[in-house]
Amino acid sequence: MNKEMTVRDMVAELKSGMTIGIGGWGARRKPMAVVREILRSDVTDLTVVSYGGPDIGLLAAAGKLKKLVFGFVSLDSIPLDNHFRAARQAGSFETLEIDEGMLQWGLRAAAMRLPFLPTRAGIGTDVEGLNGELRMVKSPYDDGELLIAMPALTLDAAFVHVNAADRAGNGIITAPDPFFDELFCRAADKAFVTTDRLVATEDLGGMPGMRHHLVERSCVTGVALVPFGAHPTSSGPDYGFDFKHLRDYNGATFDDWRAQFVDIADHDAYLAAVGGAEKLATLPLPVF
């Protein structure tokens, strides 16, 4: 079985108007090579579900968002993403702003093929009503508690980035936190994995390393080898986030940024533009 493909092949499977999920968290383990490829494509009008980082800043600034489903957008050490803020303040996309646990619950419902899952998170806040699409559910048991019925966040496609993978679709996340990438894959019709290393199955880690397994391969449609594919976000323990690059990104105009780092030939050109693989390999792991 061989699910190897290119990032361009992956993005070619997207159509305008789709709902997509992006794994990672803030400035950590974001499939950024995919995001840049989406920017280069004609695809638009996307509903994007994300624990947001620079993926959302770039998609928002490029006008690719119809709607954002999110709990936050942050660059971690840099708390706020200026490109996201500008687009949000201009009212340029719709929002479903929810508690980060509700987002997990929406993915979980989709993964279980349920219409919703009940939650207390969001009760009593503006999250309940502002978005206009969340409905309530009353416990059918004696307690009768009123809860939010978090709707399934079913994804047409999900994109996640892992440390290593084989060609059959088995991904390995050796970073300290796998975040919710497994649920993104389970919630999606098609899940696409970019990987820093493409290895033979027997080199994935065996036992007990397989505790780092992303998800069973039936949930994975394609795998692309993209060394440093998370840059400028981190892919611990292999490389940290590129603080200087993120700071420059946050201070740049989007058009300048796009010309310099997005509208270029390919990923090799990108790696050259950001200082080369040797430099990226030395990016220190973050200390929190």
Next chain:
Amino acid sequence: MTYTLAELCITAAAEAWRDNGEVLASGIGLIPRLAASLAKETFAPELMMTDGEAYLVEEPVPVGKRGDYKPKVEGWMTYARVFDVVYRGHRHAMTGPVQVDRFGQQNISVVGDYARPKAALLGVRGIPGNTINHINSMFVPNHSTRVFVPGEVDMVSGVGYNPARMADGRSDRFLDLRLIVTDLAVLDFGGRDHAIRVRHLHPGITFDQVQAATGFPLEGKDTAAVTPAPTTEQLRLIREVLDPHNVRATVFKENPPGDRREAA
């Protein structure tokens, strides 16, 4: 011994975690983090803390460059597990709101109109789930009517003691707001119907000053005590162990003394 306002806020905020039991102490931002660390190092060793990423540690990790220091790992605490801790209620988080109202409702999402905000901030993050599920406190470094607003906050991100938002079978039985530590005072929710009350005034600060910087009436005018000064041992721990690079000196402009009368 003299001490800075940052050090006073750390020792005052540490009190939030006294007698909480075995909970995950999440201090978000420098002062809350150092406060939780101080509590764990002194009167509350039962607290659980993380390295700020995904591991539970036996002792608080120091702030800033660690040199040869290796975190003493005692467990794993991914975001997925943090959510489970939240749902189970075994947590006390201290976070930094952008706005707070008289109910203790807080806002970290947007300032201004929701559809076209004047300022888009972080987003609600985990504040809705935190506040409805476990103990919460707040740290406000700039006590002013811009933060402590009249009426309700622009976007209610965190639950407060507001019965109007808890109708029709909604349950706030796990809502438990404790302290709001500011650069002027320590507030709690010990007033009538959980009204916000001044518990402690920082040395040299008057109740009227705090009230003037707050957009709603405060209780506690006759009962507010002076914030206890840090002890010698607390200052030693903060300065030598928890924050050896003195990052805390950057929290307040010009790093003022904790006793404002010394600045006069």
